[in-house]
Amino acid sequence: MPEVLTAPLTVEFPFTRSLGPVQSAFLTGLRERVVLGVRTGDGRVLVPPVEYDPVTADEIRDLVEVAPTGTVTTWAWNHEPRRGQPLDTPFAWVLVRLDGADTALLHALDAPGPDAVHTGMRVRVRWAAEREGAITDIACFESYDGEQEQPTGHSGEFADAITKIVTPARLDYRYSPGRAQTAYLRALADRRTVGERCPSCHKVYVPPRGACPTCGVATTEQVEVGPAGTVTTFCIVNIKAKNLDIEVPYVYAHIALDGAGLALHGRIGGIPYDQVRMGLRVEPVWTEGARHPDHYRPTGEPDAEYDTYKELL
């Protein structure tokens, strides 16, 4: 078997998230170098603060300022920082209980090495130079041997509180389509369309996905289909797609290639849009360097009889 295809794949998206009132106050506070917690019904102060009590699920809104100094409750030394993490030099992940809080906040601690870190050590917030209302407004924590810093007594009310954040996310993959689709893509590169036949019901799947969804068995016998086929059904597209250089109206059709057990879809060209019909015989038109047919055009043969493609609609 020839080697399977692989290709880099990046999934990237900037998520825009709205904030509840407590999240809004906390993140706006970070922008203003104020750390806020929220008080639960039983009097504990949660930092970072949440909208609902994690035990009772009650709505909690009582904001309390805490100090930017605190104590490490656990730590882990990260000698190889990864993309997106707070520091690009080796650092400690820490949970820090800020003075005045009953719970701990996850962040990074800048330290020269693991020997300089221990549970119980005193730390303080190192603020980012530019702050926008995000958890990253805390650049990291740093060792601190001074007095406990006192909160300023902030009310938690801000004139221009942020109401949403944008968090970019990016994941990188090396994608492989597996055996069946690799064979399909390799054949397409030679301008051939190769499906696979189910050993049980004998249907030929194009494109093949490696399994027959009716029988639940592997499809392995490769079958070349087409190149010509029959329009089984179609629609007329009247809306121009962004970044797509095709004049509207145009026809998008389901095309059953000769020998295929199901229709694939493609654009129909070389014929006025209002003359395309079910049963029209078409063939692929390739353009230089393309990985799949650009569109399909009429072959000039007589139309196919309905009975020859009615099972493929």
Place this chain on the structure above:
Amino acid sequence: MTRDIALVAFAQTDHRRTSDELSEVEMLMPVLHDVLGQTGLKTADIGFTCSGSSDYLAGRAFSFTLALDGVGAWPPISESHVEMDGAWALYEAWTKLLTGDADTALVYSYGKSSPGSVRDVLTRQLDPYYVAPLWPDSVALAALQAQSLIDAGETDEPALAAVAARSRTDAAANSRAQLRGSVPHGDYLVRPLRTGDCSPIGDGAAAVVLAAGERARELCERPAWIRGIDHRIEAHSLGVRDLTDSPSARLAAEKAGVFERPVDTAELHAPFTSQEIVLRKALRLGEDVRVNPSGGALAANPLMAAGLIRLGEAAAAIHRGESDRALGHATSGPCLQQNLVAVLEGDPR
């Protein structure tokens, strides 16, 4: 309505670091055929099908719909999917059988972690406001938990290394496992965790068949009866939790009836050595309980399947007559945030 429901068959793939030559459905199909073959059932005989997987692992949108091709889902079958480990798909299938709507269920799950960087992928399940923007990877969070345990005097690095060594030694008898026999404990990945403390990253799939009442006895010589099953979750904020304990695992175990009488075998889904320490305590497992004779997640941890595999391994021990009462456990989320516990029993011999 009360019905006795059992795991009557279990199958899994070989678990490997990569499986480039196989799409998800190509990886899954042999396992489906295996588990159906054990019972003599065909897809058309199955009353309900439920699967577990996550598109984020391979970066392949709607991959579970493609995986359904391997089941033979046409004409349409009664089917559902959870974006979770297959153990939770099994839970859904169990409730479906309890209603009496179906007498048999096929449960499967699969995960291909090899196309992506799973440590980074798993950051996307975290709190998107306060935690995910820091990209704390799965090993880092487990390391914070491990340090908590060390600080509390509940374990130390040699004890963690011993968990790793025992798991991989036991896995030598498990031909499906990815890490078997003598495996170097390695350097720190995120201190205090070394590479040997972490489960291997790999691809794999698993499937089980559930059946109710007499149907179970027809399909399996010694069914593994589900005497209880429950799942519980803890707060998502790590700093709110006591990382040295697992109240959610304990509560799930209590609801599942684990503490009513001792189990002889436990298959724990502990992807890190330190998490076995937490689970043993929470589940009150004594030295006389065989823990992870399969090697556990430290020997093979195909995400989304590894929890279902724990339940399957526990059931298989009952099928083989090696266990009479076994605990199966699955986990999800950072630092054992969510836990599912099942008690399985064989008929008296």
